[in-house]
Amino acid sequence: MRMWGYWCAGDVLAESALHEHPRTHKDMIGKKGANMKNLRISLCVGAILVFGVGCAPKTNAPPTPGHPATGGAKYQILVAPKGLTHSFWLTVKSGADAAAKEVNAEIIWKGPAQETDIAGQIAIIEDYINKKVDAIVLAACDSKGLIPTIKKAVDARILVITIDSGVESDLPMSFIATDNIAAAGKAADALANMIGNKGEVACIPFVAGAATSIMREKGFKDQLKKHAGVRLVATQYSQSDVATAMSVTEDILTAHPKLSGIFAANEPGAIGAAQALKGRGLSGKVKVVGFDAAANEVDALKRGTLHALIVQDPFKMGYTGVKSAVDAIHGKQIEKRIDTGVYVVTKENLSDPEIQKLIAPPKQ
Amino acid sequence: MRDKGLHQVRFSTLGPYFRKAASFASLILIALALSIFVPRFRTLENLLTIALQVSVISILSIGMVMIIISGGIDLSVGSVLALAGVATSMLLSHYRGIEIAVVLGIVVGGVCGCTNGVLTAKGKLPPFIATLGMMGIARGVALIVTDGVPIFGLLTAFSFWGGGRVLGIPFPVILTLLLAIIGHVLMTNTPFGRYTYAVGSNYEAVRLSGVNVDRHLIKIYTVAGLLFGLAGTVLTSRLSTGQPTAGTGYELDVIAACVIGGASLSGGEGAIPGAIVGSLLIGVLRNGCNLLNISAFWQQVAIGALIIIAVFVDQHQKRKGV
Numbered sequence: 127m128r129m130w131g132y133w134c135a136g137d138v139l140a141e142s143a144l145h146e147h148p149r150t151h152k153d154m155i156g157k158k159g160a161n162m163k164n165l166r167i168s169l170c171v172g173a174i175l176v177f178g179v180g181c182a183p184k185t186n187a188p189p190t191p192g193h194p195a196t197g198g199a200k201y202q203i204l205v206a207p208k209g210l211t212h213s214f215w216l217t218v219k220s221g222a223d224a225a226a227k228e229v230n231a232e233i234i235w236k237g238p239a240q241e242t243d244i245a246g247q248i249a250i251i252e253d254y255i256n257k258k259v260d261a262i263v264l265a266a267c268d269s270k271g272l273i274p275t276i277k278k279a280v281d282a283r284i285l286v287i288t289i290d291s292g293v294e295s296d297l298p299m300s301f302i303a304t305d306n307i308a309a310a311g312k313a314a315d316a317l318a319n320m321i322g323n324k325g326e327v328a329c330i331p332f333v334a335g336a337a338t339s340i341m342r343e344k345g346f347k348d349q350l351k352k353h354a355g356v357r358l359v360a361t362q363y364s365q366s367d368v369a370t371a372m373s374v375t376e377d378i379l380t381a382h383p384k385l386s387g388i389f390a391a392n393e394p395g396a397i398g399a400a401q402a403l404k405g406r407g408l409s410g411k412v413k414v415v416g417f418d419a420a421a422n423e424v425d426a427l428k429r430g431t432l433h434a435l436i437v438q439d440p441f442k443m444g445y446t447g448v449k450s451a452v453d454a455i456h457g458k459q460i461e462k463r464i465d466t467g468v469y470v471v472t473k474e475n476l477s478d479p480e481i482q483k484l485i486a487p488p489k490q
Numbered sequence: 491m492r493d494k495g496l497h498q499v500r501f502s503t504l505g506p507y508f509r510k511a512a513s514f515a516s517l518i519l520i521a522l523a524l525s526i527f528v529p530r531f532r533t534l535e536n537l538l539t540i541a542l543q544v545s546v547i548s549i550l551s552i553g554m555v556m557i558i559i560s561g562g563i564d565l566s567v568g569s570v571l572a573l574a575g576v577a578t579s580m581l582l583s584h585y586r587g588i589e590i591a592v593v594l595g596i597v598v599g600g601v602c603g604c605t606n607g608v609l610t611a612k613g614k615l616p617p618f619i620a621t622l623g624m625m626g627i628a629r630g631v632a633l634i635v636t637d638g639v640p641i642f643g644l645l646t647a648f649s650f651w652g653g654g655r656v657l658g659i660p661f662p663v664i665l666t667l668l669l670a671i672i673g674h675v676l677m678t679n680t681p682f683g684r685y686t687y688a689v690g691s692n693y694e695a696v697r698l699s700g701v702n703v704d705r706h707l708i709k710i711y712t713v714a715g716l717l718f719g720l721a722g723t724v725l726t727s728r729l730s731t732g733q734p735t736a737g738t739g740y741e742l743d744v745i746a747a748c749v750i751g752g753a754s755l756s757g758g759e760g761a762i763p764g765a766i767v768g769s770l771l772i773g774v775l776r777n778g779c780n781l782l783n784i785s786a787f788w789q790q791v792a793i794g795a796l797i798i799i800a801v802f803v804d805q806h807q808k809r810k811g812v
Contacts (some may be wrong), residue, residue: 368736370730381783421642
């Protein structure tokens with residue numbers, strides 16, 4: 127997979143900054159001198175990159191067999207998520223796949239291994255601009271960093287639609303996503319209700335600078351002001367990492383022992399917060415409202431370590447993203463902003479058929 | 491640039507002890523300051539929480555400092571940790587044997603470490619490159635076998651390994667202390683330790699004196715790999731999930747802990763207690779920042795500054811000929 131190539135290269139730069147000077151195991155290199163060694167390092171790094179890029183064309187979307195050749199060409203659409211590891215993206219993918227089947231398009235599914243890897247995502251998109259795909263459906267890793275790349279795509283007459291995480295620009299044809307501010311507002315209401323409209327609460331957004339994270343933080347804080355008895359006492363980032371989320375939650379609990387509620391703005395944050403509370407024997411005493419409906423979050427909801435989930439409709443994002451892209455290629459007018467909506471899921475309404483449809487894990 | 495001629499082979503010098511003393515002193519100073527300004531910092535519960543939070547990084551730094559003393563580096567530490575954790579949790583979600591699952595995690599770490607050692611010693615690859623490759627491979631394999639999805643629903647009994655308490659002390663803290671003591675004895679009182687310092691100081695001299703240096707290097711990387719695997723099982727238990735993306739960026743924390751604790755990246759210098767102090771210093775800074783609700787960005791600045799100051803103090807001491 128190509129992402130490892132970029133990923134490694136990024137780390138080379140980071141690591142070399144730490145090195146005092148490249149003298150490790152100098153004697154083992156022999157007496158060939160520094161040039162030889164530098165050459166070797168560049169060859170190796172080069173090899174990693176070439177290896178990565180060489181694998182690039184092997185996308186994981188084989189042409190769907192059995193498509194009748196009913197006029198109209200088959201469209202190639204790059205669907206570029208922010209990451210590959212969260213269940214959320216797998217649901218986006220199943221939505222995109224479902225739409226692709228309907229409209230006779232081929233989905234190319236490519237994303238960086240880490241949601242913070244902006245450079246990795248830019249590189250992926252640049253590659254597919256060069257390959258001249260028909261449209262790009264993108265969840266941007268960064269609300270500003272991706273703009274020049276999107277401009278490149280638009281200049282190359284490739285249609286761009288953003289889903290889930292947008293960019294601060296008018297270039298994309300449409301932005302199809304949850305209205306995160308409204309959704310996080312619902313989280314504030316749900317949390318305030320659960321703690322009886324009084325007490326201290328904390329907010330755990332994920333990565334500062336990511337549009338989604340900023341909006342959820344803002345939506346939560348703004349709506350919380352309408353609950354006079356509830357006070358926000360801490361805001362710490364989880365870096366979308368369960369271990370970090372767990373540590374910051376532990377520290378927030380130490381600083382504020384009277385805490386009665388936590389809003390964690392994504393899956394790793396919610397799981398880490400729930401796990402920290404479990405370790406302190408506070409599960410159920412401190413209420414946690416999480417975001418999304420990954421299998422482990424639903425499991426935690428059933429066990430009572432998480433108490434409400436703000437569930438988006440990632441299937442709809444993937445589906446509408448691809449569908450709108452093809453509509454736009456056909457010259458149809460599409461709306462600039464499409465809200466895909468959220469649901470507040472609790473233990474009580476978990477078994478409702480409408481909710482089950484949202485949280486049933488996609489079949490891969 | 492320090493000349494590492496034969497006449498200068500140092501099994502241990504005063505340098506690292508001064509830096510270790512300096513980092514220990516700054517640990518005490520920062521802890522004192524935090525105790526004064528943040529009353530909640532000095533509670534026993536918080537101190538135990540810090541010890542628990544740094545235990546994974548500490549176990550990793552015990553392995554890493556051995557490699558750094560030998561003149562090498564291991565960038566694959568975070569990835570190997572994740573792969574070992576994933577292996578443990580996958581086995582636990584299918585079978586019910588906690589011991590076997592933990593042993594599997596440790597073995598997976600050992601195999602990765604051994605591979606790094608063979609590539610470095612026999613393959614004559616610079617450790618930077620060999621472990622850089624392993625960093626990608628181990629992370630990739632962890633993502634492949636899990637399909638990128640965290641593994642959850644582990645046995646509740648398994649949570650003892652990463653969060654259970656013995657006489658009020660979290661088990662990982664006890665484990666870290668034990669490993670640190672064993673490791674320190676190994677490094678200071680056995681041929682294994684002496685060879686490690688010697689190889690890092692002057693590889694050629696040790697080889698010429700008849701020591702099988704290649705085999706020794708493989709041993710070092712394997713021992714470190716076993717420790718990385720063990721840390722992976724502890725983290726998995728603490729998180730109650732097998733996360734294929736766990737430990738991303740840990741190499742920076744772990745190498746920083748070693749350097750702050752007196753290890754020199756050109757080899758031959760360093761000590762396990764120093765690495766533990768380094769990890770604690772990073773952990774205390776993070777905890778203090780969180781308690782004060784200081785943003786994570788300032789934490790990064792603080793830790794970066796700490797690395798520079800630690801190495802600067804050390805270089806300064808050396809120039810003064812201490």
